[in-house]
Amino acid sequence: MAALTAFAAFAQLAPPSLAVEELEIDLLLEALFQRHGYDFRDYDRQLVRRKLLGVLAARDLKTVSALQERVLHEPGAASGVLRALAVAPSGLFDDxxxxxxxxxxxxxxxxxxxxxxxxxxxxxxxxxxxxxxxxxxxxxxxxxxxxxxxxxxxxxxxxxxxxxxxxxxxxxxxxxxxxxxxxxxxxxxxxxxxxxxxxxxxxxxxxxxxxxxxxxxxxxxxxxxxxxxxxxxxxxxxxxxxxxxxxxxxxxxxxxxxxxxxxxxxxxxxxxxxxxxxxxxxxxxxx
Structure with a gap:
């Protein structure tokens, strides 16, 4: 309920296309949690959005909904998304x-x-x-x-x-x-x-x-x-x-x-x- 209320408030202020994209991200993250058990719903939203847009570009997809369909129905598709959202591997003595x-x-x-x-x-x-x-x-x-x-x-x-x-x-x-x-x-x-x-x-x-x-x-x-x-x-x-x-x-x-x-x-x-x-x-x- 709280998530829906927050989205409703966001949707009133955001451009229509961005509001739809945010809803698509919500649904994709829920799908990853419900289907695969990994919960990214409370990660920093701007960071998650940037990573998902990178996945879209790499797969030549136009919308997050198209990515969600693959995650739900295409074997192995979720693995790449989960990797993109996870902490990136670091190099030896990289800092x-x-x-x-x-x-x-x-x-x-x-x-x-x-x-x-x-x-x-x-x-x-x-x-x-x-x-x-x-x-x-x-x-x-x-x-x-x-x-x-x-x-x-x-x-x-x-x-x-x-x-x-x-x-x-x-x-x-x-x-x-x-x-x-x-x-x-x-x-x-x-x-x-x-x-x-x-x-x-x-x-x-x-x-x-x-x-x-x-x-x-x-x-x-x-x-x-x-x-x-x-x-x-x-x-x-x-x-x-x-x-x-x-x-x-x-x-x-x-x-x-x-x-x-x-x-x-x-x-x-x-x-x-x-x-x-x-x-x-x-x-x-x-x-």
């Missing part, structure tokens, strides 16, 4: 500034925990997980730390578990690795097989890949650190608050929270956190 911050914050915060657990919530693929594993290894923390990397999309989760890198890309990534605080040679953390690069087994063993949907699932463990910067940026206001409450339930006292932007005074449990790096969005739970 050196964030990696430097993670080195500093986690390097100071985790040593006091006996067996730290880190949750990479809605992980952006092996690039994000392997970056974290390498910097924790270099900080001397990985051997007693377990990284839980979760992904909502089961198809993407299966692919990520078996993913590798192009071995020829490693030399080009050395500069980003050095900018992120790496002091050695990036390639030393990989084994090479048939032109592919795979993180060393002792590092991979500290990463547990699992399915978890931030939109619908409950807390599943207690963590000493929770990191989620990419998915949170995709969420609408109500969903963002739901996920921040979930993180608070899952984070141990004095644990570290790393998110996409500074917590606002009105954010869920904002008063329970103390900033760790000035204006950078890294926090310690103190309540």
């Amino acid at each position: 050196p500034a964030w990696a430097r911050e993670a080195r500093e914050v986690l390097g100071k915060s985790l040593p006091s925990a006996a067996l730290p657990k880190i949750w990479l919530a809605e992980c952006a693929g092996i690039g994000e997980a392997w970056t974290l594993a390498i910097l924790l290894q270099e900080a001397g923390l990985l051997a007693r730390t377990e990284i839980f990397a979760t992904i909502a999309n089961e198809e993407m989760l299966t692919e990520t578990r078996d993913a590798t890198l192009d071995a020829t890309s490693l030399p080009a990534l050395q500069e980003r690795y050095a900018e992120a605080g790496g002091s050695g040679t990036l390639a030393d953390w990989f084994e090479l097989r048939d032109g592919r690069a795979l993180l060393l087994p002792r590092l991979r063993a500290r990463i547990t890949w699992a399915g978890h949907n931030l939109v619908t699932d409950a807390s599943f463990n207690e963590f000493q650190a929770i990191l989620c910067r990419r998915a949170l940026a995709d969420f609408g206001p109500m969903l963002r608050q739901r996920v921040l409450r979930l993180f608070h339930e899952s984070l141990a006292r004095f644990g570290v929270l790393g998110v996409d932007r500074e917590l606002a005074p009105g954010d869920a449990h904002a008063g329970a956190y103390k900033p760790l790096l000035g204006e950078a969005p890294w926090y310690r739970r103190v309540e």
Whole structure:
């Protein structure tokens, strides 16, 4: 009822064509939820719209309704749409500034925990997980730390578990690795097989890949650190608050929270956190 009321108000103000398009998007997102169980209805609407328009252009379709028909009736059509709406995979050390911050914050915060657990919530693929594993290894923390990397999309989760890198890309990534605080040679953390690069087994063993949907699932463990910067940026206001409450339930006292932007005074449990790096969005739970 609330969604229909909101659409009615929007329809009175928007041009007819845009109002129809918004209704089509509502129906498509409902179809994805009802038919496939993935809920994007409370994601940031402008972001969802841009991604869906990209899918339309790639498939040479004129309307969202035409895309919805394929999603409902064409085998495999939903998979491409779900991929487009999901968090895009990140590259290895693709954000050196964030990696430097993670080195500093986690390097100071985790040593006091006996067996730290880190949750990479809605992980952006092996690039994000392997970056974290390498910097924790270099900080001397990985051997007693377990990284839980979760992904909502089961198809993407299966692919990520078996993913590798192009071995020829490693030399080009050395500069980003050095900018992120790496002091050695990036390639030393990989084994090479048939032109592919795979993180060393002792590092991979500290990463547990699992399915978890931030939109619908409950807390599943207690963590000493929770990191989620990419998915949170995709969420609408109500969903963002739901996920921040979930993180608070899952984070141990004095644990570290790393998110996409500074917590606002009105954010869920904002008063329970103390900033760790000035204006950078890294926090310690103190309540």
